[in-house]
Amino acid sequence: MAPSVIVVGASGAVGRPLMEEFLAQKSQFRRIAVLSDPSKVSRFIEVQAKGIEVVEGSFLEAKSYEGFEVVISLVGNVAMKLQPGIIEAAIAGGARHFIPSEFGADIAQNGIWKNRYFRDKVVTREHLRARAKDTPGFHYTLILSGAVAEYTVSEFNGVDVEKHVARTYGYPKARLHVTAMHECCFYSVCKFIVGAVLLPFDDPSQSIRELRVSGDCLTWEKLMELLEEVQGAKYDIKYLDPALAVEKQEAARAQGDSEGELFWSATATMANGYALLPEPSDNHRFAFEPETAKETLIRMFGSE
Numbered sequence: 488m489a490p491s492v493i494v495v496g497a498s499g500a501v502g503r504p505l506m507e508e509f510l511a512q513k514s515q516f517r518r519i520a521v522l523s524d525p526s527k528v529s530r531f532i533e534v535q536a537k538g539i540e541v542v543e544g545s546f547l548e549a550k551s552y553e554g555f556e557v558v559i560s561l562v563g564n565v566a567m568k569l570q571p572g573i574i575e576a577a578i579a580g581g582a583r584h585f586i587p588s589e590f591g592a593d594i595a596q597n598g599i600w601k602n603r604y605f606r607d608k609v610v611t612r613e614h615l616r617a618r619a620k621d622t623p624g625f626h627y628t629l630i631l632s633g634a635v636a637e638y639t640v641s642e643f644n645g646v647d648v649e650k651h652v653a654r655t656y657g658y659p660k661a662r663l664h665v666t667a668m669h670e671c672c673f674y675s676v677c678k679f680i681v682g683a684v685l686l687p688f689d690d691p692s693q694s695i696r697e698l699r700v701s702g703d704c705l706t707w708e709k710l711m712e713l714l715e716e717v718q719g720a721k722y723d724i725k726y727l728d729p730a731l732a733v734e735k736q737e738a739a740r741a742q743g744d745s746e747g748e749l750f751w752s753a754t755a756t757m758a759n760g761y762a763l764l765p766e767p768s769d770n771h772r773f774a775f776e777p778e779t780a781k782e783t784l785i786r787m788f789g790s791e
């Protein structure tokens with residue numbers, strides 16, 4: 488039977504293009520819904536008019552998830568720590584497939600999990616593992632898609648695409664996987680998420696699944712070379728010690744500035760080897776060709 492799916496955090500950076508991708512593949516789903524706080528439903532008027540259901544309620548209440556088998560969480564940085572509560576409510580409401588807010592690094596690798604940015608994702612993974620053990624029929628999918636390609640060459644990484652200056656925390660030889668996700672269009676990350684909902688588990692008794700997907704894999708230095716080539720401009724590039732970002736993270740924490748703490752912990756991840764996904768890739772399990780890094784840069788900055 489076609490799945491029924493509800494999305495938490497659908498108004499965010501990943502959520503907006505994801506709902507467009509769901510609409511593009513609407514015929515494959517029995518129900519597609521966004522969960523919205525009652526005071527914020529007006530944000531979903533456009534997608535609602537196109538056929539997305541809007542469920543009004545709290546993401547911590549079981550009744551919000553009743554009638555949906557699949558729950559996708561796209562909560563952002565500050566709400567990330569609330570995911571265990573979302574998982575509990577989803578299970579109590581009858582959901583049987585949970586896709587948590589991941590869409591980045593493989594945080595199980597090489598001590599990456601110790602980075603502050605990933606703390607709440609680690610807690611979420613532990614919670615999911617425990618609940619998958621004691622809840623018959625409950626399973627979950629971790630979608631690991633490396634760095635969002637469009638965010639690599641942005642202020643977030645100290646890349647000024649107008650002045651052609653880059654001051655990036657990290658290292659030129661750091662390798663990273665990138666996957667496109669354009670704000671106003673629906674690109675590879677969203678196609679992988681919708682595809683993952685439709686992709687059956689290989690073994691029905693399996694409760695945990697990881698899908699490693701991406702559009703490209705390259706060094707940070709190569710990414711900057713491609714940017715120079717596509718823009719026809721030479722960059723003034725300097726690499727900053729990631730330890731300096733950790734100092735800023737700690738200063739933000741000491742001031743009780745959670746958003747700042749998360750920002751600085753994330754800023755030294757893309758050019759620091761954290762966005763490199765271990766092989767094998769699961770791209771072959773999806774029926775589309777994701778955009779490469781060069782294609783993304785050409786789309787963003789014009790033709791070569």
Ligand SMILES: NC(=O)c1ccc[n+]([C@@H]2O[C@H](COP(=O)([O-])OP(=O)(O)OC[C@H]3O[C@@H](n4cnc5c(N)ncnc54)[C@H](OP(=O)(O)O)[C@@H]3O)[C@@H](O)[C@H]2O)c1
Binds near residue numbers: 498563635636638
């Ligand atoms: N790998 C990468 O490069 C990369 C880049 C971007 C994002 N990501 C990942 O993608 C995921 C989603 O990130 P995003 O950038 O889309 O986040 P975002 O833009 O900050 O959106 C967050 C969403 O969460 C909702 N939210 C916030 N507080 C909430 C709360 N207390 N209860 C319920 N919902 C709440 C927001 O709704 P309201 O507006 O109502 O608060 C919004 O819809 C995260 O896991 C992030 O790490 C990865």
